[in-house]
Amino acid sequence: MSARRDRRDRRLSRGVQIGFLLGLIALWYFGTAVWGINQILLPNPINVWHELEDVIRSGEFLPDLQVTLTEVAVAFVLSCTSGVTLGYLISRSHYSIRVFEPLLAGAYSVPIILFLPLYVLFFGLGPWSKIALGTTISFFPIALNTIAGFGYVDRIFITAARSMGASDFQMFRYVLLPAALPVILTGLRIGFTVALLSILGSETIASLAGLGHRIVHLAEAMETPRMFAYIAFAVVIAALLNTVVTSLEQRARRR
C-alpha cells in the first residue's frame, strides 16, 4: 500500500518537474512570439535553436573552445602539481599543519577573483592572466585537501606499518597514499570545477579570446540569439566536463 503510494508520489513529482521545465519554455516561447517581448532582450527559443545548430555545424566555436580548454588544462596541471606537492610537504609534521593550514584556509576565504585586475596588469589580456587566476583559485582546495588527506591518516595504521618494518617507500605506497587518495581526489575535482568557472569568468571580464569572450562580444554586438546559443553551448560544455571529472573521481576511488 505504502509502496504503491510512494511510487505514485514519485511519478507525480517527475510530472511536476517536467511540467515546470515545459512551462518555462512555453512561457519563453509565448513571451517572445505572442506577447512581443523585444527580440534583443529575449530572443525566440526557435531562433536560438537555429543559431545553436549553425554554431555547431559551422565549427565556429572551435577556436574559442580550444583557447578556453587549453587555459583550463594548463591551470589545472599547474595547481595540481603545486597544490599536491606543497600540501604533502606541509602534511609531513603536525606542527607545520598547525602553522600553515589556517594561513591557506584564511587566504581561501578571500574572493580570489579580486586578483584578476592584478593578473591582467602582470600578464596582460592574453591567456596567461586567466591561467594565473585559474591556478590560484584551484590551488587552495587542492592543497587543503591534500593536507587533510595525508595529515589525518589514522595513527594506528602508521604505527602498525612501522612496527612491521615498512620502509619509507612502502609506507607511502601502501599506507599513506591509499588512505589519503579519496580526499585528494575530491580536492582535485573541486579544483577543476572552480578553475573552469573562474577561467570562464575572467574571460568574460577581460580577454582576447575564449568562450566567455565570445559571449561578451555577442552581447555587445546585440546579437542576442547567437549569444543565447553560445551560453547554452558553454553551459553544456561545463556540465559535460564536470560529469567526466566526477565519474573519473568515482572510478579512481573504487580502486
Next chain:
Amino acid sequence: MSSQGRIEPVGVAAPRIQPAPGPRRSTMAALRRHPAIARLMVLAALFLLWELAARWWIDPDFLSPPSQVLASLGELFETQGVPAALQITLWELAVAFAISVVIGLAVGLTVGLSRFSNRSFMPIILLLYGTPQITILPLFILYFGIGSASKIAFGVSHGVFPIIVTIVAGVQNIKPILMTAAHSMGASRWQIFRWVIFPHMIPSFFAGMRLGMTGVLLGVLLAELYVSTAGIGYFTTLFTQNFDPTKLLGLVSVLAAMAIALNETVRRAEVYFGRWRTD
C-alpha cells in the same frame, strides 16, 4: 662505574641537571608551543619578500612594495569617485545578501518542509545551482543595466542557492523521533515549527548564511569587475591601463579587507548561534 656500589636514597629523586635555557632554545620552544606566532612570522616573511622583490627586482610599473601601498591608501581615498564606488559596492553586498537570505529562507522552508515539494523541486534547484551563472552575466547587464541593480541581481543569483540547499538539508536532518514525539504529545503545526524545527534550523541557517555570503561576494565582485565604465571595475581598468600598481593594489586590498570582515562576521555568528548543539 663508581656509582655502581653507591646506595641511592629511596624515594628521593636525584636532582636533574637542567641545561640553562639559552635564548635561542627558548624562542624555538615558544614557537613550538604557539604555532600562531610562527604563522605570524610566515606572514611577515611573505610581506618582507614582497617588499624586497618590489624594491629591487621587479619593474615598478607592475608591482609596488606593500609599504608604499599602505602609505598611499590616503591618496587612493582622495581619488575622485573611489570612496563612492567602495560605498556603493558595500551597499550592493548588503542588499544582495539580505535578498538572498529572505528568498533562500522562504524557498528553503517551502521546499524542505514538504516531502513532495522537496522531491519535485530539489532536482531543479540543484540543476540551477550547478550551472555556471558566470556565462549569463552579460544578460544581467542587458536586463538590469550597468547600475547597482544588475550587480545586486547577480549577487543574489550566486548567494541564494547555497542558502536554499543548506536550509533544506537542515530541515531534512531533524531526527524523525523529535517530530514523532512532538506529534504524539499533540503539538500543533505552529508549535512544531516554533519548538522543534526552528531551533534545529538555526545552525544550518547560519551555515547557509556563511556560504551565501561567499556567493554574494563572488557575484557582486564579478559584476563590479565586469562593468568597466563605472564603479570598482572602472577604477581597476583605469589603474591597470595607467600602470599604477600602487593604487590598484590598494583598491584590491581594501576590497579584500571588506570581504574578510564580512565573511568573519557571518562565521562568528555561525559559531555563536550553533554552540548550543553539541553533537
